[in-house]
Amino acid sequence: MSYKYITELTSPNRSKRRSKVRRIVIHHWDDPKRKPSLDGVLSWLTTTKSKVSAHYVVSGRKVYRLVPESMVAWHARGGSSDSIGIECDPRQQDETYETAAELIREIRGRHGDIPLVRHRDVKGSSTTCPGTYDLARLDRLARGGSAACPPPAPAPAAPSVPPFPLPRGHYYGPPSGPIQSVSGRGRNSRVPSDVIEVNGRWRSKGLATWQARMQARGWNIGESGADGRYGRDTARVVKRFQKNKGLKVDGKIGPATWRAAWALPVK
Known part of the structure; x- marks a missing residue:
């Protein structure tokens, strides 16, 4: 044991355990911006008035045991009966991660390879706890992995942007527009290589490319899909996309x- 184990404090907020321990619920004391203190949380979790508790509080190299594992601590509404609750220092120091991981490893030695669960993921809870605590890191450390955070994954390469297919001053837009508005719904003498006839139906190759790209990004462009024809569904997506990206909202794909x-x- 590389941490100091403190058992002098006891919480009255506990009850008899009737279920097998099936999980470990990870908490943090509060939003670190509020600058919560260790003394403050220990006081709160050990007073009858609060009606809340935890099995353990972890800060740096110290572990405070407030409720024995044989009892139920009142730490997660709807999930206390089958779990062990660990309150972690919200400052997320490396020492706290390492100490909490060692504690988790010991708990699993007593109760089996039980999972780690965020407080907010417990059914019946309404909270953002434990904030940004990295449960994957805790689990990796508990299983003997590296204490360091894994290196961030390299950013994916930005996709190359295909050149805009239309001549200067032209755009993809409704058939009611001028000849510079290429809708793909009829022949356009200005762009004969872009607007083609397929099975007796006109379509724009460039517009179909843009529609397919939007579909790949999760936009619903209607039942017709990337058909290379500018209609109401495409107009709707163009305007919403332009607004989303801070572009001029005119419905034109320039x-x-x-x-x-x-x-x-x-986004």
């Missing part, structure tokens, strides 16, 4: 809206 479909992040 060079800026075309490029944004590849270059700007999904």
Whole structure:
């Protein structure tokens, strides 16, 4: 044991355990921006007035045991009866991760390879606890992994943006527009290589490419899919996408809206 184990404090907020321990619920004391103190949380969890508790409180190299594992601590509404609750220092120091992981390893030695669960994921709970605590890191450390955080995954390479297919001043838009508005719904003498006839139906190859890209990003462009034809569904998506990306909302797929479909992040 590489931490100091403190058992002098006891919480009255506990009850008889009637269920097998099936999980470990991870908490933090509070939002670190509020600057909660260790003394404050220990006082709160050990007073009858609070009606809450935890089995353990972990901060740095110290573990405070407030409720024995043979009892139920009142730490997670709807999930206390079959779990062990650990309150972790919200500052998330490396020492706290390492100490909590060692404690988790010991708990699993007594109760089996039980999972770690965030407080907010317990059915019946309404909370953001334990904030940004990294349960994968805790689990890895508890299983003997590296104490260091794993290196961040490399950012995916930005997809190359295909060149805008239309001549200067042209755009993809409704058939009611001028000749510069390429709808794919009829022949367009300005762009004969882009608007083609397939099985007796006109379509724009470039517009179909943009529609397919939007579908790949999760946008619903209607039942017709990437058909290369500008209709109400495509107009709706264009305007919503332009608003989402801070572009001019005009329903026209010009060079800026075309490029944004590849270059700007999904959000």
